Amino acid sequence: MAPLRDIYDRLLTAFGPQKWWPGDTPFEIMVGAILVQNTAWKNVEKAIRNLADAGLLDPHALAPLDAEELQEPIRPAGYYRLKAKRLLHLVRFVADRYDGDLDAMFSVSLGVLREELLALNGIGPETADSILLYAGGLPTFVVDTYTHRVLARHGWIGYEAGYYEIKDLFESGLEEDASLYNEFHALLVRVGHLHCRKTPKCGECPLAELLPEGGICQPDF
DNA sequence: CACCAGGCAAGTA
DNA sequence: TACTTGCATGGT
Numbered sequence: 001m002a003p004l005r006d007i008y009d010r011l012l013t014a015f016g017p018q019k020w021w022p023g024d025t026p027f028e029i030m031v032g033a034i035l036v037q038n039t040a041w042k043n044v045e046k047a048i049r050n051l052a053d054a055g056l057l058d059p060h061a062l063a064p065l066d067a068e069e070l071q072e073p074i075r076p077a078g079y080y081r082l083k084a085k086r087l088l089h090l091v092r093f094v095a096d097r098y099d100g101d102l103d104a105m106f107s108v109s110l111g112v113l114r115e116e117l118l119a120l121n122g123i124g125p126e127t128a129d130s131i132l133l134y135a136g137g138l139p140t141f142v143v144d145t146y147t148h149r150v151l152a153r154h155g156w157i158g159y160e161a162g163y164y165e166i167k168d169l170f171e172s173g174l175e176e177d178a179s180l181y182n183e184f185h186a187l188l189v190r191v192g193h194l195h196c197r198k199t200p201k202c203g204e205c206p207l208a209e210l211l212p213e214g215g216i217c218q219p220d221f
Numbered sequence: 222c223a224c225c226a227g228g229c230a231a232g233t234a
Numbered sequence: 235t236a237c238t239t240g241c242a243t244g245g246t
């Protein structure tokens with residue numbers, strides 16, 4: 001495949017810095033990471049606004065709530081019954097184990113904290129890595145559907161590649177740098193929007209010139 | 222109208 | 235282990 005640095009440089013030149021994650025505080029970012037699961041970010045914005053308006057963007061405010069009370073404000077984000085439970089799992093973990101102190105939480109070693117997050121019901125690899133990287137500033141690469149699709153469409157990985165296969169590809173090919181991981185993943189999402197399922201706009205993709213010899217953008221994902 | 226969006230867990234064979 | 239299915243709102 002093309003060197004990761006070339007891919008990164010082309011994306012950054014084409015799109016500029018993405019200023020991710022769209023959220024003001026680490027806690028808001030963590031909440032967003034749950035709410036955005038398999039959901040358009042636009043829908044999450046309304047849910048987060050509802051939480052902010054209710055004074056609920058705080059671990060100590062959320063932890064004592066019942067799942068039912070959380071359902072109404074987060075409804076626009078979809079899967080609201082499911083996500084109310086998942087949010088409470090995360091928030092109670094933060095409140096019980098770290099006394100709601102996110103600085104303390106993110107001071108734990110990356111590998112240990114990652115396993116603790118993965119042990120919570122509702123937090124899988126992508127959500128855990130999003131929290132660690134974007135809320136905690138820790139150097140772990142985030143792989144999402146767009147990452148997978150963009151790489152597969154350009155023939156750099158197979159469609160059957162798994163989460164850790166892709167994550168290791170980035171982490172072994174780049175210097176360990178949270179800022180670089182942050183920007184790179186955000187840029188992959190940005191270019192991924194040109195490669196949505198039905199109408200891949202490969203002609204507008206800044207990565208087109210990096211396609212393998214004789215390769216074409218593979219449209220079927 | 223159908224399809225999709227920055228996943229994950231539980232069920233089935 | 236490897237598939238499949240449920241979860242839900244809002245935009246195109």
